[in-house]
Amino acid sequence: MIEAVGLTKRYGAKTAVYNLSFQVRPGAVTGFLGPNGSGKSTTMRMILGLDQPTSGHVTIGGHPFRTLPNAPRQVGALLDAKAVHGGRSARNHLLSLAQLSGIPARRVDEVLGVVGLQEVAGKRSKGFSLGMGQRLGIAAALLGDPQVLLFDEPVNGLDPEGILWVRNLMKQLAGEGRTVFVSSHLMSEMALTADHLIVIGRGQLLADMSVKDFISHNSADFARVRTPEPTGREKLTAALTEAGGQVLPEPDGALRVTGLALPRISDLAHDADVRLWELSPHQASLEEAYMRMTQGAVDYRSTADQKAGLMQPLPPGHQPPPVIPEVPTQGWYAPPPPGQNPYAAPAPHAPAQAPQAPAAPAQAPVPQAPASPPQQPAPAAPATAPSLTKPEDAR
The missing domain is CATH 3.40.50.300 (P-loop containing nucleotide triphosphate hydrolases)
Known part of the structure; x- marks a missing residue:
């Protein structure tokens, strides 16, 4: 768990x-x-x-x-299917993971069969499609059972x-x-x-x-009702509204009715002498419920959303997530500031110093940041480049 x-x-x-x-x-x-x-x-x-x-x-x-x-x-995980050395074959990639974890080599072929990559096990992963890379990532997650x-x-x-x-x-x-x-x-x-x-x-x-x-x-079930004539639709709308239902017109001329059960709608239509061509229940999809739940938490929204009907009213009693105190509502994810190691365990006083992190870069002029690094790393780059390519050539 x-x-x-x-x-x-x-x-x-x-x-x-x-x-x-x-x-x-x-x-x-x-x-x-x-x-x-x-x-x-x-x-x-x-x-x-x-x-x-x-x-x-x-x-x-x-x-x-x-x-x-x-x-x-x-624990097995797939977070980034591209986190694979492109020069290694699928089998060698999994074999290296197995050896690091003390997993028998025979398990590699087992998971390759599970994900359907046994035919391309000897090919380098840099030639894999996105879907093949996903399968290889799933195989790595399943490797340790x-x-x-x-x-x-x-x-x-x-x-x-x-x-x-x-x-x-x-x-x-x-x-x-x-x-x-x-x-x-x-x-x-x-x-x-x-x-x-x-x-x-x-x-x-x-x-x-x-x-x-x-x-x-996060959704309201409704009944879809269609009548053959506009006059019948008007009579039925009046009867349903008087009985406590909520009626909304659909683009195709049908009615969307909430607050009344289907048998009650049928009885009201019969009493109003209105013929029905359709009386069907409708349950919202997960997508519709999700859109209503998260509509207040979307940071990047197209101006066409409202026209597309995505900005539906929230269900009764539902409130959008509150704004986190003293934190901007935009840019909720950002890489760590330069010089900070996000993997290091924070010191006990780290939270108290967190607000001071953005102040340091603000004191140093922007042009000075790249000024010093290019002088030293520039000659070092050619020295390290050959060492990165030699293992590839050896293979």
Whole structure:
């Protein structure tokens, strides 16, 4: 199980994650959703010990990732499918990972077969397509047969057959009692794959519930009604409104009715002597519910969104995420300031000094920053370049 408690990550004045707490339980596929820049990747990096939280903590099976013995056998992750040496073959890449973790070499061929790359196992990964790179990254995550798995956009670049394969793989892994945490922007795929959802916006928790409950809490089911004549539509609208329903016209002439059950709508139409051509229930999709939940947490919005009908009213009682105190509402993710090591554990007084980080670069004029480095690194570059290319030539 993955457990995060009060996770906060700041890069100077920029806040990527703020006071985030959640649990990812075994035996289910947990989807991790949020707009671009909401802090999903930063959260996953903190889970894997790649980024040190400014405050709070996150554990896997009750232990921080860095203290897990032989972590690759307990946790598998796919964060960046391109993080592979292009000169290595798929088999050699996996073999090097296996040797570092004490995993038998026979396991390499097993996972290559699982992901369908056995035919290209001897080819260099730099010639792989995006989808093949994704498969290789998934193979690396499965290499140690871990109980906890994290995937960031695992279906990126895959064809429909590959997407179906990943979907079934996630369900199979969860069915075996493993903890499966999947980040994705494909709502239609999450609706078919995930059992539970964790949704964040601007680094804060927006929802932690099952897919069914998420859709129910963030959308309003409605009935679609069509009549053959405009006069009948007007009579029916008046009858439904008088009975307490809410009626909205659809672009094709149909009516969208909320607040009344289908049998009640049928009875009212019969009493008003209105013939019906259509009376059908409609449940919102995960995408529609997600758009309504996160519409207040989107930093980059097209001016055409309102015309496209994406700016729908929030459900009753729902409030957009509050603005983090003393932190700008734009630029929620930024690289660490120059000279800071984001992987080093912060000192006890680090949070108190965080506001001073942006002040240092402001004191030094911008033109002076690049002035000194070019004088020394310039002659050093030719000396290091040959050493980087010789191993490639040797291969």
